[in-house]
Amino acid sequence: xxxxxxxxxxxxxxxxxxxxxxxxxxxxxxxxxxxxxxxxxxxxxxxxxxxxxxxxxxxxxxxxxxxxxxxxxxxxxxxxxxxxxxxxxxxxxxxxxxxxxxxxxxxxxxxxxxxxxxxxxxxxxxxxxxxxxxxxxxxxxxxxxxxxxxxxxxxxxxxxxxxxxxxxxxxxxxxxxxxxxxxxxxxxxxxxxxxxxx
Amino acid sequence: xxxxxxxxxxxxxxxxxxxxxxxxxxxxxxxxxxxxxxxxxxxxxxxxxxxxxxxxxxxxxxxxxxxxxxxxxxxxxxxxxxxxxxxxxxxxxxxxxxxxxxxxxxxxxxxxxxxxxxxxxxxxxxxxxxxxxxxxxxxxxxxxxxxxxxxxxxxxxxxxxxxxxxxxxxxxxxxxxxxxxxx
Numbered sequence: 572x573x574x575x576x577x578x579x580x581x582x583x584x585x586x587x588x589x590x591x592x593x594x595x596x597x598x599x600x601x602x603x604x605x606x607x608x609x610x611x612x613x614x615x616x617x618x619x620x621x622x623x624x625x626x627x628x629x630x631x632x633x634x635x636x637x638x639x640x641x642x643x644x645x646x647x648x649x650x651x652x653x654x655x656x657x658x659x660x661x662x663x664x665x666x667x668x669x670x671x672x673x674x675x676x677x678x679x680x681x682x683x684x685x686x687x688x689x690x691x692x693x694x695x696x697x698x699x700x701x702x703x704x705x706x707x708x709x710x711x712x713x714x715x716x717x718x719x720x721x722x723x724x725x726x727x728x729x730x731x732x733x734x735x736x737x738x739x740x741x742x743x744x745x746x747x748x749x750x751x752x753x754x755x756x757x758x759x760x761x762x763x764x765x766x767x768x769x
Numbered sequence: 770x771x772x773x774x775x776x777x778x779x780x781x782x783x784x785x786x787x788x789x790x791x792x793x794x795x796x797x798x799x800x801x802x803x804x805x806x807x808x809x810x811x812x813x814x815x816x817x818x819x820x821x822x823x824x825x826x827x828x829x830x831x832x833x834x835x836x837x838x839x840x841x842x843x844x845x846x847x848x849x850x851x852x853x854x855x856x857x858x859x860x861x862x863x864x865x866x867x868x869x870x871x872x873x874x875x876x877x878x879x880x881x882x883x884x885x886x887x888x889x890x891x892x893x894x895x896x897x898x899x900x901x902x903x904x905x906x907x908x909x910x911x912x913x914x915x916x917x918x919x920x921x922x923x924x925x926x927x928x929x930x931x932x933x934x935x936x937x938x939x940x941x942x943x944x945x946x947x948x949x950x951x952x
Contacts, residue, residue, distance in 0.1 A: 600839070620842065624865020628835035631827075635839025635847070638800060638823065643843075659828020663802075663836075667825060752869040756842060765844040 578715040579738050582677050583609040583745040585719055586648065589675070590614060592723055595644065598636050598763060601748075602629035602649040604684040606677055608744025610648055617762025621748045621755050627656030630664060630674055637669040640763060644671050644727060651678040651698060652690045658701060664732050665706025673726040674707075674734040679741055687741055702734045710734035785918055785944050786812035789877065792922045793848060794821055796930075798875065800840050800847030802826070802833035804855045806879040808945045813850065830855040831862040838872045846930070848875040853882050853895045856937070860901050867935045868905055874935035875926055880911070884942040887950035898939070908936045913943035 586609045593599070598618045601607025606629070607621040620636075622629060633647035654661075654676055664672065680693030692698075702710035709731055713719035719737060726733035748755075760766045789812055793801070801816050801824040803809070816824040827833040830851045837847030856878050867874040881888075882895025902909045908928065910921050922938060929936040941947075 598843075622866070623869070625831070625835065625862045628831065628838075628862065628866065631832045631835030632839035632842075635800070635836040635841070635845075636843040637839075638836070639840040639843025639845035657829065657832055660832050660835075663825070663827050663832060753871055756870040756872070760842050760844075763843055765842065 576714065577712050577738050579740050580713070580716060580719070581742060582606070582679075582737075582739045583612060583742075585675075585677070585713075585716065585737050585739065586610055587613045588716060588720055589646065589648075589723055590616070592720070592727075593646075596762070597644040597646060598633070598640070598759075600629045600633040600636065600645070600647040602626075602647070602653045604650065604653075605744035606648045606650050606653070607748050608746050611748040612744065612746030617758055619762070620759045623748070623750055623752055623755075627653045627660075629653065630660045631657065633672060633674070634660070634664055634667065634669060636763070637672040638667070641669070641671055643763070644673070645669075646673045646675060648675050648677065651676055651680065651692065652682045654698065655690060655692055658705065661702055661705035661707055661734075669732055670730045672732045673723070674702075674732065676734065676736045677739045678736055679739045681741060683741055683743060698736045699734070702736075707732060707734050711736070713737045783915070784811070785915055785940070786815060788915075788919050789922060790815055790819065792919055792926070794819075796846070796923065796926045798846040798848050798926065799823060800837060800845055801850065802836050802847065803850035804828075804830050804833065804852070806850070806852035806855075806881075807948050808879040808940070808942075809850050809852070809877075830858050834859060834862045834867060834874060837874060838866055838870070841872055848877060850877045850879075852879045853898055854891060856898050856901075857894045863901075863905055863907070863935065868907070871933040872935065873929040873933050875929055876935065876937045878937055878939045879945065880939050880941050881948065884947055885949050902937055908934060909939060910937075911939040911941050913941045915944060918944060
């Protein structure tokens with residue numbers, strides 16, 4: 572993995588930096604576990620969706636939202652272990668080329684939440700190289716926090732899907748998402764303007 | 770199948786796939802991710818040819834489920850096409866996404882593994898399908914008759930959407946002709 576000059580960042584900090592940039596009711600899909608725990612901890616927004624299972628589907632769910640609402644920017648936050656379960660989704664997204672989708676991969680090389688076991692990709696595979704090889708030309712490692720913010724700015728102005736990979740530490744999520752799937756889904760639909768509350 | 774494959778695209782000429790296509794359109798279901806199946810080929814071909822639909826292949830069936838779940842939450846309706854062995858990969862996403870989040874997931878499953886199956890593995894995996902559907906108490910129908918296809922499909926789609934619950938429509942070889950040993 573060609574990450575020697577890449578700073579090890581923190582998931583909650585990086586997530587908070589992303590959320591601080593969102594001014595236009597952008598949708599954010601948080602993958603299973605720590606990824607959505609930190610999205611929750613960064614401050615609930617009506618346009619956030621939190622996965623409580625279906626490991627690996629943050630990018631496909633985000634793709635569906637992006638296809639349904641092409642005028643809304645959609646972000647997806649996914650862990651490296653989760654992405655490894657659904658690498659084919661990268662090619663699907665590359666083929667469909669949604670202009671409004673940005674994928675962020677939080678890569679610590681471990682399944683932190685299950686006991687910090689290393690993933691099979693740790694130390695041998697490069698997420699950005701995989702993404703580029705899958706057809707996502709606009710894929711890059713964030714060198715540090717400032718570079719991450721610059722890449723987010725670029726992605727928000729881009730006319731093709733973007734993937735940003737972030738090396739993160741082994742810290743657990745800061746918060747714990749309230750595990751109420753119906754309420755999560757309903758409030759997300761309100762946030763996207765699909766439905767009005769009862 | 771030879772007759773069915775000669776039908777013009779997107780037709781409502783009475784072929785099973787023409788009826789499915791028209792019923793999808795009538796119910797404003799426009800997003801169709803699929804993992805292909807030989808029997809579904811005329812339906813997939815005609816969906817691709819009709820600009821009303823966004824039709825595309827995914828690498829796995831659960832990926833397709835994620836996509837239509839996201840699209841539903843964003844206000845766009847979709848349906849997933851697959852074969853029996855693909856359904857067998859879905860227990861986790863059904864139990865952790867579609868059912869608990871109350872997503873009206875609409876699945877069309879081309880039924881392999883019965884009525885002339887020539888691959889033992891297909892016949893075994895087919896036997897896992899209805900127990901999985903039953904274990905989650907999911908609405909499902911096995912469609913065997915052309916004259917019942919539109920009614921079952923149209924009503925099931927409407928029920929899925931209004932009750933916010935998944936439905937599996939199993940396209941039996943009695944309806945589609947199925948896939949038979951040919952080599």
